[in-house]
Amino acid sequence: MTSNPDRIPRPDAPPPLLFEQSHPGACAVSLPAADVPTVKPASVIPADLLAAVPPPLPEIGELDLVRHFTRLAHRLFSVDANFYPLGSCTMKYNPKINERAAAMPGFTNLHPLQADEDVQGMLGLLHTLQTALAEIAGLADVTLQPAAGAHGEMTGLMLINAWHRSRGETRTKVLAPDTAHGTNPASCTVCGRHAIPIKSLPNGRVDLDDLRKRVDEQTAAMMITNPNTAGLFDSHIADIAEIVHGAGALLYLDGANMNAILGVARPGDFGVDVMHYNVHKTFSTPHGCGGPGAGPVAVRAGLERFLPTPHIVRRDDGTYALDHDRPDSIGKVRSFYGQTGVLIRAYAYIAALGPEGLRDVSEKAVLAANYVAARLKGHFAFPFEGPYAHEFLIVPQLTQHGVTELDVAKRLIDFGIHPPTMSWPVAHCLMIEPTETESLATLDAFANTLIHIANEAATQPDRLHSAPQHAPVTRLDEVGAARKPELRWRAAEPQDKSAGQQEPPPRIHKA
């Protein structure tokens, strides 16, 4: 029995950590006793490989466990509870039927090394998804394997490297606009290539002169995002493609913003050779507090043979198989086949919407963005002129009141709205992406709230500086967190003398 009153959850009190709730002897799982003779570990494994005691995990009963995680869930903004106009992230509604589909036992209980004959439904679903994504991209073939957008970028760049190698070339540079998402240059590094930033014009588009200056016979590819991260479709896309192809390089599309052009324009038709999708953005798969996502990669004809192993193929007899025999492939990029549970949700989404529904998604996403922008005209500065694609930037010019984009973002939390993406790709901006799934009433409420906050900035700037006041916590000391990192809980004093186990051997290497 504990007499600690903190054990009774008060609505506003931060929940204690799991470790602070540990109650020796408690357990939330019951398993049948062994129905075979119990093997003493030391009888089959040398004693020096065995631990003296189990790892010091916390011990918690089932109800306390349920309360703990339920309380955590309630201290969290989510699409299901809050408007979430987080630019570049496409926080659209995640349909419930997708969850139902992914949870079907016929999908969840499949072992990844089962024979193809036992998983025909799964292979068929994924093959159909591959085909659909190729059609939406206007490209020849698709691999579903990459685990997220950045993993897709890496895979795509490896495919491009393989293509150059097959022509006897090794090219070292990859160009990307200075507005590119940070994963673009980081993926170049993972692939052993130098990322070269290309300037953007004051109108937000790629500076073609700078591109011409930098592209050369060492350029493997140009990575573009189109519509770009400022929410603008680059109308010079044909020129970009021509310049890049003219240098013998390939054009890569970061498809994070595909929600703006589904069924309207296809990357393959505007010169793209390789692209990735973020199905956790465009195709409604939920973000799960940071993942899982999936980053399928589509390629132009001529690059299919480089796609990762295994590849899902349809046999002449109509059955599906995993093809491991791909001599020109870049190889394996992950364990097993892919983020299957995520891909099932994307499949369900595309199947539910069909061709007209997908185009309608993009039309309404673009309409919603332009509508909110129109509502905000006169209250905020707009670094770029519309029409916008599915997202747009505003800059709160409230510095005369000492108010920054951060203050506006934090004040939105007080109104139950998740802040937009901040300070990227332009300094001091907010990147707003309402998505197609919000009602007009929600869009209006959001615009009204932002306008209200802009007025507050002039009359009661303290409200913004001290925001949020209606969240579980006020602003955090993030600088302190980074200066003296505390990345795990530690017992005040060793809970259990043996918990630390044997002293580690002396460390000889220098990390």
Next chain:
Amino acid sequence: MQYTQLTDNDVRQMLDRIGIESIDALFQNVPKRARLDRPLCLPAAMTEPELIAHLGALAGANHGCDELTCFLGGGAYDHFIPTVVDALAGQSEFVTAYTPYQAEASQGALQAFFEYQTLICQLTGMDVSNASLYDGATATAEAALMARGANGRRRLIVSGGVHPDTRRVLETYLRELPMELEIIETPTGLTDPGVLRKACSDETTAVVVQSPNFFGCVESLERLAAVTHDAGAPLIASVDPIACGLLKLPGACGVDIAVGEGQPLGIPLGWGGPYLGFMAVREAFMRKLPGRLVGATRDTNGRRSFCLTLQTREQHIRRERATSNVCTNQGLLALRATIYLSAVGRTGIANVASLCLSKAHYAAERIAALDRFELAFAAPFFKEFVVRTRKDVGKVLQHARQHGILAGVALGRWHEALRDCFLVAVTEKRTRAQIDALVAALKEA
């Protein structure tokens, strides 16, 4: 179906406010030549009941481990998943939130990931854990890249006991870099410290091992760490999180970077994904870690709170000099592992490990007693072992399949020398009756 809520009337109002006639005007920046002038060539939209029936038919066309008895392992295991894991990780706030960049609006996720990082440290005996990576294989590759970033050396040594698919992923990642990969053969099923010592040099980036390894054999991480450290290199060990309930923890063995596949921690088989890559390191590697990190701090009222931290390692700040390109990770799977580990707790994890050990040894003994079957390796094992047979492996597995049993993974695809072998995994879920049925099926085959 459609998920938009905007009615025709709404659309008209919105267009009026923007001051245009039709939505088409909003696409004026898309050049005519780039536009698609036909509908996408995709199957027609389905209504909800149609879609449920369609998906049910696809799911029904599979034969999974609820219908068959699963002795398959090789990196994915049929462990028991407590009901609370689905119930709690399925709460829609967790499911539909983004990465917790806005700390004040995301304390629930941040605290859960802080707890995850702590649990992974407790489970591995390491100092610092990140907040997840894609899967076990890519976590191993990230570990190799991190070691290279730390010491600039160019030669990665990989034990032949590392999962062959993980080795292939390493090959893919390293091909693009000025790095070489050397494999140490493991004819006894174990990495030979003497052979490793000969391979190590002052050019060794790191040594990568797995324990229990691909063949199920338990390596002596302590001895391999000592040899590796003599060459001034870090030891990367891929470990089975369930085995940590029984075996000496990587941190206590001198491992520098512990990675692994977190699927056994409450994550469904799901035909290979989404799974969970975990990575935990010694303090010295903290600032080199790939992926996200959650730290504890205080709010302006002095209350304990949590935020993403050390973000200067990450792409949005460091761009091409980031420690890795991983951005979206496996948040919801890390949450599942958090719930699983706190549900089983200290005694539960030991119990699961002990059940696996007993059942696997019961199965191995019975199979080895069969005519024309034997264990391929004499090395100690945990829940998985290699069986060699003088019968045809393909036929044996097929015969068992006809009796509703997935008897094991044929190894010929990966190892020419093990063409007459298959890998059998036995988790705590398998009953004596199921194991006896497996043995009977192998005998008959």
